Every structure is written in structure tokens, then in C-alpha cells.
Amino acid sequence: MRGAGSLHYISILSLLLLHWRLQGISPLGSNQSLPWRMAGRGDARLKPPTTRALLHAKYATCSIYLILEPVVRSSLWTSCSKWAGRGRRTIKRPGSIFYLDLRSVDAAHRPVGILGESVGIWKLPLPRPAGLMALKKALIVLAHSEKTSFNYALKEAAVEALKKKGWDVTVSDLYALNFNPLISKKDITGGLKDPDNFKYPAEAVQAYKEGRLSSDIVAEQKKLADANLVIFQFPLQWFGLPAILKGWFERVFTGEFAYSYSAMYDKGPFKNKKAVLSITTGGAGSMFSLLGVHGDMNVVLWPIQSGILYFCGFQVLEPQLIYGIGHTPADERLQILDRWKKRLENIWEEKPLSFAPSSYFDLNFQSGFLMKKEVQEEQKNKQVGLSVGHHLGKSIPTDNQIKTKK
Structure with missing residues (x-):
């Protein structure tokens, strides 16, 4: 039964890889691993593979790259060939097929669906390359x-x-x-x-x-x-x-x-x-x-x-x-x-x-929420006010509510 289940999971992974290719999503990109591109926008939750069969070289270009390696975490984001080899040696325990928390993954790189169960998940903070941001x-x-x-x-x-x-x-x-x-x-x-x-x-x-x-x-x-x-x-x-x-x-x-x-x-x-x-x-x-x-x-x-x-x-x-x-x-x-x-x-x-920061004011009913004396003194010799509302009887700063201060 275990072997049949493994073959079923492998078939799903094969379909997943085909889907990515049809969508024009490269598993590796230029010198970047799939997790780097796919899940580098936040925390991803991953599971180890069901069996060692998933570590076969046939799947190293895609599936292996989505596996959390629970033993040598420092070498997780290495090149595909190294990771595939290291994976064969270090993953000791069977679990279920990898799992991705879709809320943490860029919408443009989401897989077909969630595979596996949501129990026993390790959470791993991912690197955030320049230009990438957590899913907003x-x-x-x-x-x-x-x-x-x-x-x-x-x-x-x-x-x-x-x-x-x-x-x-x-x-x-x-x-x-x-x-x-x-x-x-x-x-x-x-x-x-x-x-x-x-x-x-x-x-x-x-x-x-x-x-x-x-x-x-x-x-x-x-x-x-x-x-x-x-x-x-x-x-x-x-x-x-x-x-x-x-x-x-x-x-x-x-x-x-x-x-x-x-x-x-x-x-x-x-x-x-x-x-x-x-x-x-x-x-x-x-x-x-x-x-x-x-x-x-x-x-x-x-x-x-x-x-x-x-x-x-x-x-x-x-x-x-x-x-x-x-x-x-x-x-x-x-x-x-x-x-x-x-x-x-x-x-x-x-x-x-x-805008005028709240630290410029005494924020209590006793003082009437008024501007602090030292701030008033500081602003005395300035030609324009702080903002449209806090003009202090002076000229309003140009485009204060339309343009950011350079």
C-alpha cells in the first residue's frame, strides 16, 4: 500500500511540474533555485517527502527543490545537483508529500493546489532577494x-x-x-x-x-x-x-x-x-x-x-x-x-x-493636546508652516497634501 501511495504522489508531482512548464514558470531560472523564486516572498511551510523514491534524479529539477531538509538546514538553498545528492543522504524520516502554505507564496507562482496534509509542518524563514517582497x-x-x-x-x-x-x-x-x-x-x-x-x-x-x-x-x-x-x-x-x-x-x-x-x-x-x-x-x-x-x-x-x-x-x-x-x-x-x-x-x-508627528504635541487633556513649547520655539524662525493644518499663521507648504517632501 505504501508503494502504491508513493506512485500516486509521484504522478501528482509530475502533473504539477507539467503545469508549471505550461504556465511558463521555470523551476530554476538563472542560477536561482525554485524556492528562491517561488517562495522567496515570505515564510513557506514545507514537508519532507513521503518516500525516498521522490529523491530520484528524475524529480530533482523540481520536486526536490520544494522539500524541507530537517537535518542540514544551512545547505537548503544550494544548487539543484548538490541538493539532490545531499537529500539522498540526509533525509531520514518518511513523512507526507511537500506542502506549501499558499498564503505565503507569490500569486503568480502558485501551484495547481495544495498537496499533502497540514499536520506536522515545519516553518522556515526564507531569504528575500532584492526586488522581492512578502505577499501583500x-x-x-x-x-x-x-x-x-x-x-x-x-x-x-x-x-x-x-x-x-x-x-x-x-x-x-x-x-x-x-x-x-x-x-x-x-x-x-x-x-x-x-x-x-x-x-x-x-x-x-x-x-x-x-x-x-x-x-x-x-x-x-x-x-x-x-x-x-x-x-x-x-x-x-x-x-x-x-x-x-x-x-x-x-x-x-x-x-x-x-x-x-x-x-x-x-x-x-x-x-x-x-x-x-x-x-x-x-x-x-x-x-x-x-x-x-x-x-x-x-x-x-x-x-x-x-x-x-x-x-x-x-x-x-x-x-x-x-x-x-x-x-x-x-x-x-x-x-x-x-x-x-x-x-x-x-x-x-x-x-x-x-505630517506633523504626534511627538510634537502634549497628548493629554490637561495640556489641551497643544503643540509643545519647544517645538513652537523651533518653528518660530521658519518661513512656512508645518502643514496645511499646522500652518502656525504662516504660508502653507507648497503642495503639502499632493507631493511628498523631497
């Missing part, structure tokens, strides 16, 4: 009702570009979800803390701590918690967020989950996440300039980028601003989509916008 997750929050809109096209472009680079992408299409933007007692299941004097923020915090928030809020919070990068795709409406997206923030960003007075701004819960606004406008770019009729776009963006995103800890990246989309020719729209996709190829390496 992106959340795109779309706030537009029409699938024929340019906002929808921007969302589709983002999904395509990120997946091409190996990102795991989730989309919250708020209109498709029929997301309810209204805060109410219905957001909380079970009894209220103070039913005679309902205060939504306090009740929501208590419900969050006790796991009593409504299921739609919990679902969105889970998406946020899992995401490394969050893209907010929406049209600018009345110089701010569309109502459905504003309601999403109000319901999903509950206290203790998204912020607290003890952990806010650069100390906030989302401090290890990055966020970017992708916005379309009806008006031309000149209308949102320093001399434009609508005023400076930096001022328009401040309440969203600082008051919501940075307040909750996000590293806020440069916004993707698409002005006057209703007056943009079709060929130029295609160029905009291409530029957006090109930017997303390396979005994770981008530096965030500059």
Missing part, C-alpha cells in the same frame, strides 16, 4: 454607482496592475454591496450600554470590544485589518467624500479599532498600512490651484488625508488626482489608466506625505 494584500474601496464610469475603469486598472505584481486584491464596491451609510442603533446587536441616552461613538466602542457590531461592519473591518494597502476610489463631491463613502468611514472606523486618544496619528492602529486617494473631479485642475476659483486642492484634501487617514495611523501616499474627467478625450483617458497602472507597479516603495 490590497483593499480597494470604490464609491461610484456606475460600471461604465471612469472611476470603475480606474478600479479595474488597479486590480489588474496589482494582481500582475502578485498582490492579493479585495474590492469593496459600496454600491454593489448596497452598503448602508447611516449610523444607527441597528449597528449594535444585543443590549445598549445606555438605552435612555444613546451615544453612538461610546456604544460602538463597547460593541466592538464585545464583538456585537453588525455583520456588515465586521466584514469591512476584517478587510481593513487584512490589508497592507488601501485605495479609495471616488469622485470628488461637494469638495469632499461621496455620502456612501463618508458613511462607510463613520460606521467602519469605530473607536479602538481605528483610533483612540492613546494611539492616534503616527501611533494609530493603521501605522503599518499605506493608503492612497484616487479621485476624479468635474472641474479642471486650474480651478483647484492657488489662483483658481475653487481654491487650493491641498486645503480640500486636508480633512480627508489628515483628519481621517493619518489620524488613524495610515501612511498617506500622494493622491492620484484626475481633473476634469468629463472633458477628457478617450485617448487621453487611456493614457491616464496606463499611468495609474505604471505607478501601482511600485506603489509600496513610495514615501508618504509629510
Whole structure:
């Protein structure tokens, strides 16, 4: 029976190797082992082979390279021929066929399926060559009702570009979800803390701590918690967020989950996440300039980028601003989509916008959360303020909410 099972596993491995070849995935690449290319983006979980038959030279080019060697770990990532030879000598114990945790592997290099059982797995930290990153997750929050809109096209472009680079992408299409933007007692299941004097923020915090928030809020919070990068795709409406997206923030960003007075701004819960606004406008770019009729776009963006995103800890990246989309020719729209996709190829390496760090302030009620005296003195002789909101009565730094500080 053991021999029959081994032949079955070998057949599966043969099919797996054939699949990789059909997909154009080279097992070795240029002087790089398969694990280096396939699982070098994080921690992989591997199992030893079922029998020594798997160590036959026929499988050395592919299968052997996915086996965790439990005896001589320091020589795991060697050349194929050396590894195949060493494997025959050092793997002593039978187990089950190798196992890969797909959550740790670049999506572009995932095998057909999971082979083997998930028990008795060793965990091995893999080397991370330059240019490779651990598998990242992106959340795109779309706030537009029409699938024929340019906002929808921007969302589709983002999904395509990120997946091409190996990102795991989730989309919250708020209109498709029929997301309810209204805060109410219905957001909380079970009894209220103070039913005679309902205060939504306090009740929501208590419900969050006790796991009593409504299921739609919990679902969105889970998406946020899992995401490394969050893209907010929406049209600018009345110089701010569309109502459905504003309601999403109000319901999903509950206290203790998204912020607290003890952990806010650069100390906030989302401090290890990055966020970017992708916005379309009806008006031309000149209308949102320093001399434009609508005023400076930096001022328009401040309440969203600082008051919501940075307040909750996000590293806020440069916004993707698409002005006057209703007056943009079709060929130029295609160029905009291409530029957006090109930017997303390396979005994770981008530096965030500059905000005043929380260390500049006395963060307590006694001091009124004011800027520290020594910081005020330090800023006295500077010609421009710290940011759009912390201008200190001086000129606002140019493009503070649009461009990163060089």
C-alpha cells in the first residue's frame, strides 16, 4: 500500500511540474533555485517527502527543490545537483508529500493546489532577494454607482496592475454591496450600554470590544485589518467624500479599532498600512490651484488625508488626482489608466506625505493636546508652516497634501 501511495504522489508531482512548464514558470531560472523564486516572498511551510523514491534524479529539477531538509538546514538553498545528492543522504524520516502554505507564496507562482496534509509542518524563514517582497494584500474601496464610469475603469486598472505584481486584491464596491451609510442603533446587536441616552461613538466602542457590531461592519473591518494597502476610489463631491463613502468611514472606523486618544496619528492602529486617494473631479485642475476659483486642492484634501487617514495611523501616499474627467478625450483617458497602472507597479516603495508627528504635541487633556513649547520655539524662525493644518499663521507648504517632501 505504501508503494502504491508513493506512485500516486509521484504522478501528482509530475502533473504539477507539467503545469508549471505550461504556465511558463521555470523551476530554476538563472542560477536561482525554485524556492528562491517561488517562495522567496515570505515564510513557506514545507514537508519532507513521503518516500525516498521522490529523491530520484528524475524529480530533482523540481520536486526536490520544494522539500524541507530537517537535518542540514544551512545547505537548503544550494544548487539543484548538490541538493539532490545531499537529500539522498540526509533525509531520514518518511513523512507526507511537500506542502506549501499558499498564503505565503507569490500569486503568480502558485501551484495547481495544495498537496499533502497540514499536520506536522515545519516553518522556515526564507531569504528575500532584492526586488522581492512578502505577499501583500490590497483593499480597494470604490464609491461610484456606475460600471461604465471612469472611476470603475480606474478600479479595474488597479486590480489588474496589482494582481500582475502578485498582490492579493479585495474590492469593496459600496454600491454593489448596497452598503448602508447611516449610523444607527441597528449597528449594535444585543443590549445598549445606555438605552435612555444613546451615544453612538461610546456604544460602538463597547460593541466592538464585545464583538456585537453588525455583520456588515465586521466584514469591512476584517478587510481593513487584512490589508497592507488601501485605495479609495471616488469622485470628488461637494469638495469632499461621496455620502456612501463618508458613511462607510463613520460606521467602519469605530473607536479602538481605528483610533483612540492613546494611539492616534503616527501611533494609530493603521501605522503599518499605506493608503492612497484616487479621485476624479468635474472641474479642471486650474480651478483647484492657488489662483483658481475653487481654491487650493491641498486645503480640500486636508480633512480627508489628515483628519481621517493619518489620524488613524495610515501612511498617506500622494493622491492620484484626475481633473476634469468629463472633458477628457478617450485617448487621453487611456493614457491616464496606463499611468495609474505604471505607478501601482511600485506603489509600496513610495514615501508618504509629510505630517506633523504626534511627538510634537502634549497628548493629554490637561495640556489641551497643544503643540509643545519647544517645538513652537523651533518653528518660530521658519518661513512656512508645518502643514496645511499646522500652518502656525504662516504660508502653507507648497503642495503639502499632493507631493511628498523631497
